[in-house]
Structure formats: structure tokens, C-alpha cells
Amino acid sequence: MLGYVVRRLLMAVPVMGVVALVVFSLLYLTPGDPAQVLAGDTATPEQIAKIRTSLGLDEPPVARFAHWLWHMVQGDLGASIFSGEPVTHMIGQRLQPTFSLLLIAVVISVGVGVPFGVAAAARRGGFYDHALTTFTTLGFSLPAFIAGYGLAYLFATTLKWLPVQGFVPLEQGVDAWLRNLILPATTLSLVYAAIIARVTRASMLEVLSEDYIRTARAKGVAPRRILFRHALKNAAVPVMTVIGIGVATLIGSAVITENVFAIPGIGRLTVDAILHRDYPIIQGVVLLLSAGYVLVNVAVDLCYTLIDPRIRY
Amino acid sequence: MKRRNFLKGASLAGSALPFIGRQTLAATKTLKIIHNGNLASLDPIWTTAPPTKDYAFLVFDQLLAVDSKYVPHPQMAEGWTVEDDGKTYVLGLRQGLKFHDNVPVRSADCIASIQRWGARDGFGQLMMKFVDGFEAIDDAKFKIKLKKPFPLLPAALGKSNSSQCFIMPERMAKVDPMKQVTETIGSGPYRFLKEEFVSGAKAAWAKFDGYIPRKEPVDSIAGGRIPAVDRIEWAFISDPSTAMAALVAGEQDYWDAPALDLVPVMKADPNIIVSPRNLTGSYYMLQLNHVQPPFNNPKIRQALAMAIDQENFLKAAVSDPTLMKPCYSYYGVDSPYYSEQGADVLKVKSLDKAKAALKEAGYGGEKVVILGVMENPTFAAMAQVTEDLLKRLGMNVQLVAMDFATMAQRRTSKEPTDKGGWSCFITSWTGSDIVNPAVHQMLRAAGTSGWFGWPTDPEMESLRDQWTNATNEADQKKAAIALQVEAFKTLPYIPLGSLIALVAYRKNLTGVWPCPVAAYWNIGKS
Numbered sequence: 073m074l075g076y077v078v079r080r081l082l083m084a085v086p087v088m089g090v091v092a093l094v095v096f097s098l099l100y101l102t103p104g105d106p107a108q109v110l111a112g113d114t115a116t117p118e119q120i121a122k123i124r125t126s127l128g129l130d131e132p133p134v135a136r137f138a139h140w141l142w143h144m145v146q147g148d149l150g151a152s153i154f155s156g157e158p159v160t161h162m163i164g165q166r167l168q169p170t171f172s173l174l175l176i177a178v179v180i181s182v183g184v185g186v187p188f189g190v191a192a193a194a195r196r197g198g199f200y201d202h203a204l205t206t207f208t209t210l211g212f213s214l215p216a217f218i219a220g221y222g223l224a225y226l227f228a229t230t231l232k233w234l235p236v237q238g239f240v241p242l243e244q245g246v247d248a249w250l251r252n253l254i255l256p257a258t259t260l261s262l263v264y265a266a267i268i269a270r271v272t273r274a275s276m277l278e279v280l281s282e283d284y285i286r287t288a289r290a291k292g293v294a295p296r297r298i299l300f301r302h303a304l305k306n307a308a309v310p311v312m313t314v315i316g317i318g319v320a321t322l323i324g325s326a327v328i329t330e331n332v333f334a335i336p337g338i339g340r341l342t343v344d345a346i347l348h349r350d351y352p353i354i355q356g357v358v359l360l361l362s363a364g365y366v367l368v369n370v371a372v373d374l375c376y377t378l379i380d381p382r383i384r385y
Numbered sequence: 386m387k388r389r390n391f392l393k394g395a396s397l398a399g400s401a402l403p404f405i406g407r408q409t410l411a412a413t414k415t416l417k418i419i420h421n422g423n424l425a426s427l428d429p430i431w432t433t434a435p436p437t438k439d440y441a442f443l444v445f446d447q448l449l450a451v452d453s454k455y456v457p458h459p460q461m462a463e464g465w466t467v468e469d470d471g472k473t474y475v476l477g478l479r480q481g482l483k484f485h486d487n488v489p490v491r492s493a494d495c496i497a498s499i500q501r502w503g504a505r506d507g508f509g510q511l512m513m514k515f516v517d518g519f520e521a522i523d524d525a526k527f528k529i530k531l532k533k534p535f536p537l538l539p540a541a542l543g544k545s546n547s548s549q550c551f552i553m554p555e556r557m558a559k560v561d562p563m564k565q566v567t568e569t570i571g572s573g574p575y576r577f578l579k580e581e582f583v584s585g586a587k588a589a590w591a592k593f594d595g596y597i598p599r600k601e602p603v604d605s606i607a608g609g610r611i612p613a614v615d616r617i618e619w620a621f622i623s624d625p626s627t628a629m630a631a632l633v634a635g636e637q638d639y640w641d642a643p644a645l646d647l648v649p650v651m652k653a654d655p656n657i658i659v660s661p662r663n664l665t666g667s668y669y670m671l672q673l674n675h676v677q678p679p680f681n682n683p684k685i686r687q688a689l690a691m692a693i694d695q696e697n698f699l700k701a702a703v704s705d706p707t708l709m710k711p712c713y714s715y716y717g718v719d720s721p722y723y724s725e726q727g728a729d730v731l732k733v734k735s736l737d738k739a740k741a742a743l744k745e746a747g748y749g750g751e752k753v754v755i756l757g758v759m760e761n762p763t764f765a766a767m768a769q770v771t772e773d774l775l776k777r778l779g780m781n782v783q784l785v786a787m788d789f790a791t792m793a794q795r796r797t798s799k800e801p802t803d804k805g806g807w808s809c810f811i812t813s814w815t816g817s818d819i820v821n822p823a824v825h826q827m828l829r830a831a832g833t834s835g836w837f838g839w840p841t842d843p844e845m846e847s848l849r850d851q852w853t854n855a856t857n858e859a860d861q862k863k864a865a866i867a868l869q870v871e872a873f874k875t876l877p878y879i880p881l882g883s884l885i886a887l888v889a890y891r892k893n894l895t896g897v898w899p900c901p902v903a904a905y906w907n908i909g910k911s
Contacts, residue, residue: 103787103790103791103794103795104788104790104791104793104794105790105793105794105797106790108790108793108797109789109790109793110426110431110432110434111432111433117797117834119505119563120797122563123563126563126564152425152584154425154426154432154584155425155426155427155584156426156565156567157584162584165583166583166586221626224627224630225630228630228634229630229634232634236627236630236631236636237620237627237630237631237636238620238631238636331623332624332626333627334620334621334622334623334627334628334631336583336585336587340585340586341585341586344423344425344585347760347789347790348423348425348790350425
């Protein structure tokens with residue numbers, strides 16, 4: 073097992089190297105000049121050239137890439153072109169809001185999606201099944217920014233139960249942290265819960281038609297025990313796969329949700345960096361996300377062994 | 386201890402923590418501001434980005450500051466005297482001024498700060514051409530020696546448009562002006578709380594107890610800068626609907642740039658005040674490329690100007706007529722040089738006459754590429770109006786949509802349009818940016834070394850020099866207006882009129898005064 077984990081992590085290194093190269097190349101080809109942006113409208117061409125030189129933007133792209141790569145392997149992702157702050161520090165400041173949002177969104181999605189899918193499969197064609205169809209249709213078709221505005225209007229502006237925007241760090245109290253995350257996490261989890269519910273339902277229906285389930289029923293095992301002990305456990309592998317893929321997808325969706333609810337997370341940092349062509353931040357964030365994606369996949373693979381003892385690495 | 390009791394105790398302790406926090410905050414008057422921009426750099430000399438300027442007005446102070454009529458007054462200075470037939474200015478500092486690290490402000494700090502600012506700012510660079518040297522008489526008094534009289538010196542030191550001459554400690558001011566300062570020590574009314582700063586997300590300031598405001602009432606950026614709350618927080622909320630909801634819900638107190646389409650909703654709320662604050666307005670311009678066809682032809686530029694009806698451009702951006710101000714001048718309407726002399730071409734407003742003039746000018750179907758910055762709703766709307774107008778004129782038009790960073794790079798190209806060049810773009814400056822020829826970057830015609838568009842007109846440059854060297858107000862005005870008349874012949878850009886920007890804030894705020902910059906001193910909270 074340990075050998076498998078180490079192998080998977082080592083395999084991630086060339087993947088991230090390719091990601092780094094692709095991102096750097098794309099940024100190099102993208103029009104836009106940070107020196108122009110930060111010099112402002114009153115700057116002369118000479119001043120812009122000086123700023124470009126001071127930032128190292130006039131070096132050949134290969135030299136810039138080599139320079140960045142050399143520092144990156146030493147754990148130094150460089151500094152923001154605009155603020156001068158280390159990229160690792162800036163990303164570090166944004167990790168808690170994004171991870172908090174993702175955590176609550178995953179909890180809501182799994183907490184809603186799995187029981188909903190199980191209930192719909194247990195009574196195929198019944199009330200829960202129809203309700204699930206409605207819920208998943210809404211979840212898939214409602215854009216995050218529409219759902220976010222709707223929820224904020226109802227629960228924050230009209231009922232005043234929850235705050236409209238912002239993030240409160242966990243250190244300032246669990247209740248304030250949670251209150252600020254409920255609406256954005258619910259918005260974010262709509263699609264995700266819908267996917268999980270759909271996959272759970274399909275997987276459960278397949279398992280429920282297996283011979284051993286029929287045998288269990290014939291032996292008089294309680295329906296609830298059949299559902300949760302026998303069927304769900306065997307249906308869990310595809311559900312776990314979807315949860316894993318979903319976590320990675322959520323990171324992308326978080327960009328919109330963070331914007332709607334003014335959460336100072338990785339998503340907003342990325343958008344601002346792209347708008348300003350703050351290359352070191354974009355490169356740092358993409359590397360972090362690709363590393364996160366690899367880690368999530370390794371974690372999902374390991375979870376398979378917990379759910380299904382037949383799976384061994 | 387039993388597990389249940391332990392959990393109960395931990396739970397109570399956990400719920401008490403935020404309560405304690407709230408008690409502390411309740412005793413602190415905090416002004417919460419929704420700021421649209423992204424505060425990235427903390428050096429107002431290194432960048433002219435508006436959020437950095439707004440940050441700087443809280444943290445730093447100025448030696449002099451202009452009032453609403455652009456008349457300079459002492460700010461950190463006790464006053465100034467002019468000696469040696471206008472060739473020496475002696476400035477004295479007010480007593481008790483100190484930086485946020487409690488070190489007194491000295492002449493050496495002021496001299497180094499002026500030198501750093503003078504290396505970057507346009508007006509500062511102009512002033513430095515006249516400066517022969519600086520001399521610290523003592524820690525509270527210094528001289529600026531000039532090669533020849535420069536009566537605009539106080540206006541330059543006290544100007545309200547970016548970048549302003551902010552005073553920093555000497556060690557900060559000695560940093561290469563092409564590199565950012567890393568410290569945030571100023572002598573302004575609020576201390577920056579760097580440990581709470583999350584670039585692009587959150588910034589906070591605390592009242593500087595050592596600040597001594599002037600006694601005079603505030604007037605524009607002159608007068609007393611009173612820290613009226615204990616703490617100021619900025620939240621960078623880029624989504625307008627979220628910003629409005631936060632203001633209406635009372636989570637935030639002030640919104641510096643409300644989306645115009647949301648204004649009616651906020652006006653309907655009795656707890657919200659929506660009003661203009663920057664009365665100088667934002668002036669919109671159609672910048673033309675003078676080095677490539679078709680706008681390298683002055684007759685084609687004149688034909689285009691004849692077709693333009695400023696109201697069509699302004700109406701595309703706002704629906705409220707009280708927020709629109711057509712302006713047939715190269716100076717803002719509150720400038721001492723405002724005049725409509727020479728502006729006849731802008732009052733033609735006739736498509737038929739423009740078409741005839743375009744034909745006569747020999748337009749041969751050259752492609753017109755409009756750089757449209759779509760992330761700014763006003764720029765986007767005006768770019769589309771331009772596209773429509775040029776098409777109706779019979780021109781071969783392409784509107785290229787892009788973000789600001791792309792436009793900022795592409796506008797540097799002097800190449801033809803089929804090789805990545807451009808023909809025109811919409812831009813805007815505040816009224817204080819176009820108040821006089823020194824600060825007005827677009828009223829230049831120095832050719833390829835000038836601003837994007839690169840108009841060439843030696844007569845315009847000569848008239849600007851005449852204005853700079855004029856020793857009295859009458860001569861200055863005469864030269865400034867002659868410069869405008871000449872500009873309407875050359876058309877370095879075509880003025881599109883001005884829009885009044887609004888701010889929105891909760892009714893319990895006090896002391897919000899008309900100001901050309903987003904300054905937050907004097908604003909209290911009842």
C-alpha cells in the first residue's frame with residue numbers, strides 16, 4: 073500500500089512539470105503586459121520599459137521559465153508582480169476560505185446526495201424518485217450565480233437569517249465561520265449533490281437487482297439493513313469515484329461562488345491575477361490545484377480499499 | 386472528567402469566544418467600505434492604480450493640498466514663502482507632526498519624498514525641470530531653489546489627481562522610484578494594519594492617535610483631515626449585486642462605486658443615501674491613433690468629430706440625465722480654463738455633414754479597429770456606440786472585445802491594424818486629471834514619445850510651454866485657451882462628455898463631503 077502511494081505521488085511529479093510548462097507557455101502567449109497595467113496611464117514608454125526590466129519581464133521566455141522552475145523546486149513560487157508579496161504567502165492566506173467552502177459543500181453534497189439517491193432507488197418510480205428527478209434537473213440547470221443570488225436574496229436580504237457575503241476565519245468562532253459558509257456552500261453543492269444523487273441511485277438500482285440482495289430479502293433481512301449494509305456498501309465504489317472527481321470540479325466552480333459571496337479564496341485570487349496578468353500567482357495557483365487534483369485521486373483510490381476489501385494495490 | 390461534561394464545557398467555551406469578540410468590536414467604531422478595486426500595491430508613487438491612491442490618502446499626508454477651486458493650501462506645511470524673485474520657496478512644517486512609528490517628520494523626509502515623486506509623476510517631472518536644488522534649513526524648514534520662477538509649484542505639490550506628492554520617511558523615499566516600497570509607514574490620519582491585509586480581499590486601518598489635523602474645515606482635499614472612526618475596513622466585493630445586498634443589509638456602510646443600474650433599488654431604501662461625491666466627474670474620450678490610417682488624416686478626424694453627439698455616448702452609459710454633462714472643452718467644467726472656444730466642430734452633430742466631410746477627406750475604406758474594454762460597462766457601451774456611428778458613417782469597422790490588460794498592451798503598438806495595431810479606444814480621466822495643461826496627459830502632441838495615439842503638433846507643445854512659463858494668471862489662461870483652440874484643430878482625442886459618479890452609503894454615516902478622490906477621513910458613524 074505504502075509503495076503504491078509513493079509510486080502515485082512520484083508519478084505526479086512529471087505531470088506537474090508538464091502542467092507548469094503548459095501554463096507558462098499559455099501565459100507567455102496570452103496578450104497583456106503587467107508592466108503596462110501597473111505603470112498606469114501617465115507612464116512614459118521609458119518608465120514602462122524600466123518597470124519591465126525591474127520585474128525581469130524583458131528576459132527571454134526560456135530563461136524566465138528556467139529561473140522560475142529552479143526557484144519552484146526549492147519551494148519558492150516567486151513574488152506577485154503587483155504586491156511584491158511571496159506567492160506562497162498569498163496562496164496561504166486564501167487556503168482557509170476555499171478549503172472551508174469545499175469542506176462544507178462536500179458535507180452538504182454527500183449528506184444530501186447519497187441518502188436522496190438511496191431513497192429514490194429503494195422506491196423506484198415513487199415520490200422520492202420523482203423528487204430526485206426534479207432536484208437533479210434543477211441542480212444541473214441552475215447556474216451557480218443565479219442560485220447564489222436567489223439564496224442570498226431569500227435567506228440574507230429578506231429573512232436576514234444569514235450574512236450576504238464575506239468570510240470569517242474559524243479562529244473567530246465556529247458559529248460565525250459556519251453562518252458565512254452556509255449559503256455559498258449550498259450554492260456550490262447544488263450541482264454536486266445532484267450528480268452524487270444520480271450516481272447513487274443508478275448504482276444502487278444495479279446492486280439491488282443482484283442475486284444476493286434477492287437472497288437476503290428471501291431470508292427476511294430487514295429492508296433498511298439490506299439497503300444500507302448490503303446494497304450501499306457495494307454501490308459505494310462508483311459513488312466514491314464521483315465524489316473524488318467532484319472535489320476537483322468544485323475547485324473550478326468555487327471561482328464563481330467565491331465571487332458572488334465575496335469570499336477571499338483561491339478562486340478570486342486566480343481571477344484577479346489573470347485580469348492583471350500577475351504571472352507568478354497564476355503559475356503558483358495552477359500548480360497547487362494540479363497537486364490537489366493528484367492528491368484527491370490518490371485519496372479516492374485509497375478509499376476504495378476501505379469500502380471494498382477485494383481491491384488491493 | 387466525564388466525556389459528556391468535557392464536551393459540554395468545550396461547547397460553552399467555544400460559543401463564548403465569538404461573543405467576547407463581538408463585545409470588543411462593539412466598542413470600536415468601524416467604517417466598513419465596499420471597494421471595487423483590488424488593492425495590490427502599497428506604493429502610491431510606484432503605481433497610479435486608484436485603490437493604491439485611496440489607500441495612500443489614509444496612510445500618508447501631503448505638504449500642501451488643493452481646495453475645490455484647485456487653490457493650494459498648507460496641509461502638513463505651516464505655510465510657505467516665496468523669495469528671490471520667485472526662485473526660492475521656503476516651506477515650514479507644522480509642529481508635532483510624526484510618522485506612525487512615532488518618529489517626527491523632518492525636512493529630510495519631505496525633500497526625499499518630493500524627489501521620488503518628481504521622478505515619476507508628470508507634473509512632478511515638469512516641476513523638477515525647474516528645480517535647481519533642495520536645502521534643509523533645519524528639521525522643520527526647507528528650501529526649494531529654482532532655476533527660474535515656477536509659480537505652479539504649490540499646485541504641483543498639492544495636486545489631487547494621481548500621483549500625489551505624499552510624504553514618506555526618508556528611508557522609504559530613498560527607494561528607487563521604479564521599485565516598490567515595502568513599508569507602510571506614513572504620517573496620515575490612519576495607520577495601515579499590514580498584518581490584516583489580504584491583497585485583493587481585505588484591508589484595514591486604525592486611527593493614528595498621534596495625528597494632528599488642521600483646524601480649517603475640509604474643502605476637497607484641503608483642510609482638516611480628522612480620523613472620525615477608530616477603524617476602517619475595506620472589503621473588495623467585485624460583484625455589484627452582492628455589494629448592494631451587503632450595503633442594504635447593513636453589513637457594509639459605504640460603497641465607493643455603485644453600479645448605476647442598481648441605483649434605483651438603493652434610492653428606494655430609506656436607510657441608504659445615493660449621491661454624487663466626486664463633483665469633478667469622469668470625462669470620457671475617444672482616443673485616436675494619429676500614426677496609422679485612417680485617423681492619421683486630420684480631415685478624417687475632423688469628419689468623425691462632426692458626427693459625434695456626446696449625448697448619445699453618455700445615454701448609452703446612464704439613463705439619469707442629471708448624471709450627464711456634455712463638455713465641449715478639453716478642460717473639465719470646473720477648471721479655471723474651461724471654455725468652449727474652438728469647439729465648433731463638436732457642435733455640428735450631423736451625420737450627413739460628417740459623411741460629406743469624410744468623402745472630401747478621401748477616406749479609402751481603411752479598416753478601423755476599435756479596442757473595446759468590455760470589463761468596464763461604460764467603456765463597453767461607448768465602444769459599441771462608436772462602432773455603430775462609424776458604420777453609419779460608412780467606415781470599415783471592427784470592434785475587438787478585450788480586457789484592460791490586453792488593451793493596455795495592444796495600444797502600445799504603432800503598427801497598422803492588420804499587424805496588431807489599432808485605430809481608436811475609449812478612455813476616461815477624472816476632472817482633476819484634465820484641470821490644467823500640466824496634469825492633462827492627453828492634451829499633449831509630442832509625437833511618438835507621447836501618450837498612446839501619438840499626436841504631433843509643435844504648436845500645441847509650444848503653447849503648453851507658454852502656459853508653464855507664464856508668471857501670472859491672465860497669461861496662463863490666455864495660453865491655456867489658445868492651446869485648446871489649437872487642440873480642436875489637431876484633435877488629439879475627441880471629448881465625449883462627462884458622467885457624474887455616485888457613491889452609496891448608510892444614513893448613519895456623518896461627514897461625507899464632496900471630494901475628487903475616495904478619501905475617508907472625516908467620515909464618522911452615529
